[in-house]
Amino acid sequence: MFAARSKITNLEAQIGILKKKVEDVEADKEHVEAELRAQVVSKDKDLHAKDVEIAELKRRLHEQTEGRRRPRY
Helix, strand or coil: CHHHHHHHHHHHHHHHHHHHHHHHHHHHHHHHHHHHHHHHHHHHHHHHHHHHHHHHHHHHHHHHHHHHHCCCC
């Protein structure tokens, strides 16, 4: 009977340890997901800024090429 109770106590302790490990892994997962979301937002902002820059450069290029095509008097 003592051996069975001892075994149960050890298994309960192992369950506690495993639950703590699962909680730690879940916390790490949430932290990593938050970092990835922040990186995605940052990249989206960078891409938007690049899109704006590209549009401006295209506009300038168009202005310059249109200026060359018009006859100058």
